Amino acid sequence: MADREGRLLINGLLRAVSHEQPLDLAALRGHGISPALAAHYARTEWLERLGTGVYCVAGARLDRDQCLLFLQGRIEGLHVGGRTALAWQGVRQYLEVQERLTMWATSRGVLPAWFTERFPGTLTSMSLFDEATVAHGIVTPPAVTDGLKVSSRERALLELLRQVRTRLELQESRELFFSTQGLRPTVAGELLTGCTSVKAVRLFLMWAAEAGN
Structure with missing residues (x-):
């Protein structure tokens, strides 16, 4: 390819695409x-x-949300969940010095190194819900980039409770649960019915009863 044609192509690309997003071969083609x-x-x-x-x-300088949108197209069921989903909806105990993302997916996947080097986080690859409810409670909250998949507060709490392993995590989860306002009984009921984690369901129901919900 002539140098002039090569320069025209790269200049056209630089004008056409956001410099904050990853580009795969399909996009480049x-x-x-x-x-x-x-x-x-x-x-x-x-x-x-x-x-x-x-x-x-x-x-x-890659943008976090643009990278997440890119990965949503490569990892089935990828969404922001658990503690991060709650924090993005105003439920948090403290501000992190550096955000550590909590993500879930319904199929086996691995976060690429180029992503985690820029945006530290973890990915849980499992389905916490049965087939009928696997996609329930995944939303794009207000003030979040359009198209970005995030767990609702009800789903995020169940994801959080599923990952409780230590006494400290149990206490932190309890504090987050009681800090979460406006849980919707219908949404919570559907998710509880379809949730496959006995531990998460038991803790959710116990604390909901204690809170008078």
């Missing part, structure tokens, strides 16, 4: 850039190779 040409642009420092078949604009 949409701008006329083949895998071989993408590798060339990485060698010449127009693009940065993040991982196998994933690039970004060289020197770009």
Whole structure:
């Protein structure tokens, strides 16, 4: 490919895409850039190779939400859940010095290194709910980037309780539960019925009764 044509393609890409988002090979092909040409642009420092078949604009500062939207298309059922979902909806005990994301997925998946190096977090790959309710309670809360999947407060509490292992985690979860206002009985009831974790259901019902819900 002539140098002039190569420059035209990369300049067109830089004008057309957000510099805050990852780009996979399909996105690059949409701008006329083949895998071989993408590798060339990485060698010449127009693009940065993040991982196998994933690039970004060289020197770009990736946006957390744009990266999450990208990963939603690659990991089935990926959503922000548990403690992070509660914090994004105003339920938290303290402000973290550096946010540590809690994510869930309904299929086996691994967060890529390029993501966790920038946005530390954990991914739980399992279905906490039966087939009828596996997608219930996943929403995009107000003030969250459009299209980003986040657990509702009711679902996030069950995810949080499923992961309780120590006495300290139990106490922290209890404090978060009693700090959560406006739980919806209908939504909670559907999720409790479909939840496959006996521990999470038992703790939720016990504390809900204590709170008079």
